[in-house]
Amino acid sequence: MLGFFHRGECDTLIAFKLDRIARNMLEGGQVIQLLQEGKIRRIITTERTYLPADNVLMIAVEFGMANQYSRDLSVHVRNAIKTKVASGQYPGLAPIGYLNDLSREEGRRTIIADPERFEQVRTLWHLMLTGSYAVPALWRKASDEMRLTTPQYGKIGGRILSKNTLYNVFHSHFYRGWFELNGELHPGSHPPMVTEDQFWRVQELLGRDGLPRPQRKHDFAFTGGLIRCGECGCSITAERHTKTNKHDGRVHKWTYYRCTKKKPGVTCSQPFVEVRELERQVDGFLASITIPGDIVEWALDSLRTENVRDRAVQRETLEAMRRDLEQNETARRRLMDLRLRDLVDDEEFRQRRSELASDGERLGRDLANGDDSSNLWLNRVEGAFCFCKEARTTFADGDRAVKRQMLEFVGSNLILEDKKLTIYPGEFFAGVQKAVENQAWLPLLHDVRTTSLPEWLPVPPQVVTKAV
Numbered sequence: 104m105l106g107f108f109h110r111g112e113c114d115t116l117i118a119f120k121l122d123r124i125a126r127n128m129l130e131g132g133q134v135i136q137l138l139q140e141g142k143i144r145r146i147i148t149t150e151r152t153y154l155p156a157d158n159v160l161m162i163a164v165e166f167g168m169a170n171q172y173s174r175d176l177s178v179h180v181r182n183a184i185k186t187k188v189a190s191g192q193y194p195g196l197a198p199i200g201y202l203n204d205l206s207r208e209e210g211r212r213t214i215i216a217d218p219e220r221f222e223q224v225r226t227l228w229h230l231m232l233t234g235s236y237a238v239p240a241l242w243r244k245a246s247d248e249m250r251l252t253t254p255q256y257g258k259i260g261g262r263i264l265s266k267n268t269l270y271n272v273f274h275s276h277f278y279r280g281w282f283e284l285n286g287e288l289h290p291g292s293h294p295p296m297v298t299e300d301q302f303w304r305v306q307e308l309l310g311r312d313g314l315p316r317p318q319r320k321h322d323f324a325f326t327g328g329l330i331r332c333g334e335c336g337c338s339i340t341a342e343r344h345t346k347t348n349k350h351d352g353r354v355h356k357w358t359y360y361r362c363t364k365k366k367p368g369v370t371c372s373q374p375f376v377e378v379r380e381l382e383r384q385v386d387g388f389l390a391s392i393t394i395p396g397d398i399v400e401w402a403l404d405s406l407r408t409e410n411v412r413d414r415a416v417q418r419e420t421l422e423a424m425r426r427d428l429e430q431n432e433t434a435r436r437r438l439m440d441l442r443l444r445d446l447v448d449d450e451e452f453r454q455r456r457s458e459l460a461s462d463g464e465r466l467g468r469d470l471a472n473g474d475d476s477s478n479l480w481l482n483r484v485e486g487a488f489c490f491c492k493e494a495r496t497t498f499a500d501g502d503r504a505v506k507r508q509m510l511e512f513v514g515s516n517l518i519l520e521d522k523k524l525t526i527y528p529g530e531f532f533a534g535v536q537k538a539v540e541n542q543a544w545l546p547l548l549h550d551v552r553t554t555s556l557p558e559w560l561p562v563p564p565q566v567v568t569k570a571v
């Protein structure tokens with residue numbers, strides 16, 4: 104622009120404000136120089152007109168202020184991003200399953216669950232969790248069966264998910280409620296899609312190169328630390344043997360489970376147990392939690408009726424939680440403000456921030472679970488009750504993966520001692536066991552409201568057996 108004046112092609116500079124002419128000191132200096140030399144005869148702005156005879160000091164000060172303003176602006180932008188990150192908002196494009204909430208003003212946009220895709224992506228995680236799928240198979244499922252596409256923002260998106268994106272999904276901390284920025288992990292304020300445990304289990308399944316771990320040659324249903332020896336505490340392993348009958352030449356195959364007896368200096372006297380015996384005992388346990396079909400129907404009917412009644416109360420609780428969460432967000436913003444003004448030191452800031460973050464995370468999770476929670480809860484209860492109704496047949500017909508999953512699902516602590524498998528059921532199944540034993544269903548119905556239900560229900564067996 105200044106070239107026109109150097110060459111004498113122009114002599115008047117018109118601008119809205121002086122700071123629009125030069126954004127740095129060098130340019131400002133050149134303009135002043137041209138004005139003093141008379142090559143610029145006037146500068147006209149909306150506020151006043153500057154002439155070669157004017158005091159250049161005032162003009163220099165005005166340029167200086169403009170320069171400082173533009174520097175402050177970039178600091179403001181940096182601080183805005185810092186504030187966003189500190190309050191748990193990922194300052195970028197939401198990954199699939201989530202959306203950037205464009206209904207809010209810029210700078211306050213949060214990331215929300217994508218009503219169209221959240222459950223679809225969650226299903227993919229759950230299928231991954233069964234350990235029966237490799238990523239390419241899930242990708243085919245996502246693209247061919249689910250027709251899962253990326254969300255559309257203007258001209259980008261709206262395409263079938265790529266295989267690579269799916270790999271990234273399964274590796275992304277975002278889905279467990281965190282986000283990564285410049286190599287650092289921050290707690291996010293968006294609703295997590297999977298639990299911590301589920302996320303890390305998938306990482307384990309993917310292994311280092313993103314491929315599911317190869318199956319061992321002999322894959323037994325109950326090995327790998329699922330059951331422990333009651334005598335020495337070592338894990339129970341399995342062996343497969345074949346024996347040919349000398350008389351008729353028929354081959355007899357059998358599998359038995361035994362203690363690994365790996366503890367140094369300890370002699371474990373535990374005998375082996377045949378797989379059929381072990382499965383018979385599991386079946387016995389499942390029989391102890393089997394609820395008759397008509398009872399399941401009656402129970403679910405009553406719970407559904409009650410559910411409608413409880414909704415009003417629940418709405419109030421949710422309101423209170425929402426207020427708590429808002430307060431938490433305000434506290435985080437205030438803390439960030441204090442930090443930016445250097446009123447708290449780094450150490451204190453970090454500690455307080457992580458406290459607030461974990462509080463906020465818990466509230467957010469409760470709220471997400473609570474939002475429409477009665478329906479969600481009802482679904483889980485339904486799932487759990489139906490599991491109890493059909494547990495024995497599902498186990499009998501299930502393949503290795505299903506059998507293992509079921510055992511993991513009903514009890515966390517499995518002990519084998521003197522050929523006897525002891526299963527310590529979780530809270531819900533313990534209640535069921537008691538109800539079945541006493542044939543008293545009302546207490547079960549009463550307690551189920553406050554019982555912690557199992558974290559996730561196994562994918563229905565038919566999905567697992569279809570797996571590749």
Ligand SMILES: [Zn+2]
Nearest residue numbers: 332335362371
């Ligand atoms: Zn042992």
